Amino acid sequence: MQERAVVEPAVAEKAAAAPGTSITAADPFMVDGVQLGSRLIMGTGGAPSLDGLGAALLASGTELTTVAMRRYSTAEAGSLFQLLLDHNIRVLPNTAGCFTAKDAVLTAELAREALETDWVKLEVIADEHTLLPDAVELVEATEQLVGRGFKVFAYTNDDPVLALRLENLGAAAVMPLGAPIGTGLGILNPHNIELIVARASVPVVLDAGIGTASDAALAMELGCDAVLLATAVTRAQNPVLMGEAFKHAVIAGRLAKRAGRIPRREHALASSAMEGRAEFL
Amino acid sequence: MNITVNGTGHTVPDGASVGTLVSRVTGRELAPNGQSADGRKLGVAVARNAEVVPRSQWHGTALADGDDIELVTAVQGG
Numbered sequence: 001m002q003e004r005a006v007v008e009p010a011v012a013e014k015a016a017a018a019p020g021t022s023i024t025a026a027d028p029f030m031v032d033g034v035q036l037g038s039r040l041i042m043g044t045g046g047a048p049s050l051d052g053l054g055a056a057l058l059a060s061g062t063e064l065t066t067v068a069m070r071r072y073s074t075a076e077a078g079s080l081f082q083l084l085l086d087h088n089i090r091v092l093p094n095t096a097g098c099f100t101a102k103d104a105v106l107t108a109e110l111a112r113e114a115l116e117t118d119w120v121k122l123e124v125i126a127d128e129h130t131l132l133p134d135a136v137e138l139v140e141a142t143e144q145l146v147g148r149g150f151k152v153f154a155y156t157n158d159d160p161v162l163a164l165r166l167e168n169l170g171a172a173a174v175m176p177l178g179a180p181i182g183t184g185l186g187i188l189n190p191h192n193i194e195l196i197v198a199r200a201s202v203p204v205v206l207d208a209g210i211g212t213a214s215d216a217a218l219a220m221e222l223g224c225d226a227v228l229l230a231t232a233v234t235r236a237q238n239p240v241l242m243g244e245a246f247k248h249a250v251i252a253g254r255l256a257k258r259a260g261r262i263p264r265r266e267h268a269l270a271s272s273a274m275e276g277r278a279e280f281l
Numbered sequence: 282m283n284i285t286v287n288g289t290g291h292t293v294p295d296g297a298s299v300g301t302l303v304s305r306v307t308g309r310e311l312a313p314n315g316q317s318a319d320g321r322k323l324g325v326a327v328a329r330n331a332e333v334v335p336r337s338q339w340h341g342t343a344l345a346d347g348d349d350i351e352l353v354t355a356v357q358g359g
Binding site: 112 | 321328352354358
């Protein structure tokens, strides 16, 4: 992984004193040469209203948010795109709903035209039952999109071999799933996520399956550079509160990863010295 | 002439361009470069017979009878 430098004590002190902005300033999240102030990437699916979605996005502190591309209807009238523009949130169009490389490439081309960004979250799913990525189509689409100048954020299975293949094809970030989309089952194979992180030299974004804040913290503790989630916030009983919970979870997990956790032990280890105890007769 | 827009039949005047159609469907006036004349982002893209028509070519691209047009925008998802 990149940028694992030790933080200067003065900087670390300052960061600890003022949680939030200074933490991210000392430890920026870079993707495709762009610095993002939050390691939380949000999706927008599942929100019952646009106003509620906007409030949840603001509470989450996200600076990058996915959208899907669908047929224009007068009712929608591009208001989601405008909402993101109004909040200075970068848009990350996805290719959700595509089953083939051909459809994904055309959808990405339309997104680039419509939203004027060459970033794309590439999602090529195998079937509607599992919504799992189709590895063969995913590889094909990544190759084609990179060739067409896209910055590909590849949504992938939690497969360390496939993740590396996608990176070698030129993906700007790899996004392994924690669990199938919308399940909220958390991170089913933490070992594989750690392996993907250990071998990657592009950002690793844990995407899909996040159910609650601790799942996102775990993703960061495993070494992921960022977390992408939608349903966990948009379908929470209180999306604004949950958005804020995830903001803190991602920061906490990242700090814990950088701080270095203690090793796990088989037996207890006293934290108080045994010497100098008072003796009671 | 008759074309299909997002799966629904439409009749457009002969000689109409992709730009004319986008303007009519979205109700927004377009500048010659395909951007919205009001300066706000339009946020839509067009595929004509499964080929993307770049915004800059909307006004120069004439529609033909039987064209299949997809007009897409960003919606909630992902």
